[in-house]
Amino acid sequence: MPIYEYACRQCGHTFERLVMPPATSAEVAPCPSCRSADLERVPSRLSVSSEASRQANVQRARKLGTKEAREKEVADLEVIAHHTD
Ligand SMILES: [Zn+2]
Known part of the structure; x- marks a missing residue:
């Protein structure tokens, strides 16, 4: 609000x-x-509330980044698995 x-x-x-x-x-x-x-x-001006929501966005972005990194790791493992076939 x-x-x-x-x-x-x-x-x-x-x-x-x-x-x-x-x-x-x-x-x-x-x-x-x-x-x-x-x-x-x-x-x-930059209020405390908007600053807090901005930090929440950063934290959400970090979480998404971690999730994407994990999914990429899984994808890489699948590539390796296909190579060994
Ligand atoms: Zn007045």
Whole structure:
């Protein structure tokens, strides 16, 4: 679920909001500091959650790589077996 960072144009307060897609500015809660709805969505920085999911992808890729390597070993053994026939 995306977390967007918002900046208040009235007081400059920045805060994060968990937003259900599709997100519109009308669905975003007002500034927690001054209650203004005049908000600007700022490009999100690398959050902890996205960093964690990126690391999960790397770990999944490593697992896939290990599985492929194992399957290649099996294939090589089959080639050897056919050679001895
Ligand atoms: Zn504000």
